[in-house]
Amino acid sequence: MGLTKTDQFTERQNEIAALAKAIGHPARVAIIEHLLKENSCVCGSIVDALPLAQATVSQHLKELKTAGIIKGNIEGTSICYCINDVVWNKFKGILSALFEEYELSKNKCC
Amino acid sequence: MGLTKTDQFTERQNEIAALAKAIGHPARVAIIEHLLKENSCVCGSIVDALPLAQATVSQHLKELKTAGIIKGNIEGTSICYCINDVVWNKFKGILSALFEEYELSKNKCC
DNA sequence: TTTATTTATCGTAATATTGCAATAAATAGA
DNA sequence: TCTATTTATTGCAATATTACGATAAATAAA
Numbered sequence: 001m002g003l004t005k006t007d008q009f010t011e012r013q014n015e016i017a018a019l020a021k022a023i024g025h026p027a028r029v030a031i032i033e034h035l036l037k038e039n040s041c042v043c044g045s046i047v048d049a050l051p052l053a054q055a056t057v058s059q060h061l062k063e064l065k066t067a068g069i070i071k072g073n074i075e076g077t078s079i080c081y082c083i084n085d086v087v088w089n090k091f092k093g094i095l096s097a098l099f100e101e102y103e104l105s106k107n108k109c110c
Numbered sequence: 111m112g113l114t115k116t117d118q119f120t121e122r123q124n125e126i127a128a129l130a131k132a133i134g135h136p137a138r139v140a141i142i143e144h145l146l147k148e149n150s151c152v153c154g155s156i157v158d159a160l161p162l163a164q165a166t167v168s169q170h171l172k173e174l175k176t177a178g179i180i181k182g183n184i185e186g187t188s189i190c191y192c193i194n195d196v197v198w199n200k201f202k203g204i205l206s207a208l209f210e211e212y213e214l215s216k217n218k219c220c
Numbered sequence: 221t222t223t224a225t226t227t228a229t230c231g232t233a234a235t236a237t238t239g240c241a242a243t244a245a246a247t248a249g250a
Numbered sequence: 251t252c253t254a255t256t257t258a259t260t261g262c263a264a265t266a267t268t269a270c271g272a273t274a275a276a277t278a279a280a
Contacts, residue, residue, distance in 0.1 A: 003265060004238065008161035009136035013143070017136040024131030025268085026119035033123070036211045043227060051118035053270050058228055060268090077226045077277050083212060092209045099202045101146045102193060113235060114268065135238085153257060166239050168258055173237095187247050187256045 016098070019091045022067035027052055027060045035070065035083050043072070043079045126208070129201045132177035137162055137170050142193070145180065151191045153182070 006014055023029055027050060034049050035041050047057045061081065064070045068087040072079045116124055133139055137160060144159050145151050157167045171191065174180045178197040182189045 004135065004137075005161060006136065009140060013136040013139040016139045017134055020130045020139075021134030024127055024134040025114065026116065026123040026127040027114075027268090029123040029126045029130075030119060032208070033211075036208075036215050044225090047227090051115060052268095054227075055229080055271075056269050062228085063267095074277095077224095079227065088209075088212060092212075095205055098142070098146075099198075101143075102198060102202075105146050137238090154255095157257090162238095163240050164257075165241075165259085169238080172258080182257095184247095187254095189257065 012094070016094055018067055019069065019087075019094070022064055022069050025060065027057070028064055031057075031060060031064060032069070032083070035081060041081045042075070043081055046081065122204070126204055128177055129179065129197075129204070132174055132179050135170065137167070138174055141167075141170060141174060142179070145191060145193050152185070153189045153191055156191065 009017075023032060030050055031046055034046055038045060038049075043058075043061065046061070047054050050057050052060075061070070061072075065072065068084055069091070070081050071084045072081045074080075119127075133142060140160055141156055144156055148155060148159075153168075153171065156171070157164050160167050162170075171180070171182075175182065178194055179201070180191050181194045182191045184190075
């Protein structure tokens with residue numbers, strides 16, 4: 001119990017869920033927004049921008065990285081984070097398709 | 111500890127996170143997909159379509175309802191569930207804006 | 221080499237989520 | 251009223267998430 005039955009769902013369902021879950025926390029949304037806005041995406045600037053401890057931010061960055069949404073490049077002592085183009089576009093595509101399905105469905109019963 | 115600092119983030123960040131979190135589980139993605147596909151959206155048909163116990167499905171439905179993504183109409187002994195048009199479109203809009211921001215950002219540094 | 225800077229990891233506590241069986245609640249129909 | 255059907259809720263166990271201080275690891279600079 002307490003364990004999601006991943007193998008019982010389709011790959012697409014698990015994929016959407018994993019990506020959505022990754023941005024399912026305000027801190028991680030804030031990180032994404034920051035990466036979209038700022039020129040610099042050095043880890044430290046993200047930590048400064050968030051109202052959380054460095055360790056906590058690092059943990060959120062790790063989750064986004066695990067989901068594939070962001071990637072980091074080592075730059076001396078610091079790390080430059082940014083959105084992962086491929087995954088981000090895939091995410092966009094998958095969600096667009098989902099929203100598109102809704103437009104096409106005419107069976108609104110309530 | 112262990113409690114998300116909701117008040118430290120913007121309304122938009124919390125909004126995106128809450129909606130994303132709601133579809134951040136394969137079972138709930140499956141429910142959404144089912145509602146998009148099926149004519150009937152009676153609760154029982156959703157339970158039959160998912161590889162989970164009735165109580166578990168009911169719990170997932172409650173979460174989607176709490177997030178506002180779906181709504182249910184009582185129809186005799188059963189309940190007819192469907193996507194909440196207003197919230198779904200809002201979700202679409204918010205995410206489209208987020209993806210749009212990425213298109214416009216030219217500061218890909220890694 | 222030593223020190224400072226930057227980021228990741230560990231350990232821990234509090235809380236949340238997932239899942240199910242059992243049971244309750246609510247209504248339709250006999 | 252009694253029974254069957256349908257959905258929600260309760261109670262519980264297992265696991266996951268969130269948060270932070272302390273500390274480790276890795277590199278730059280003195």
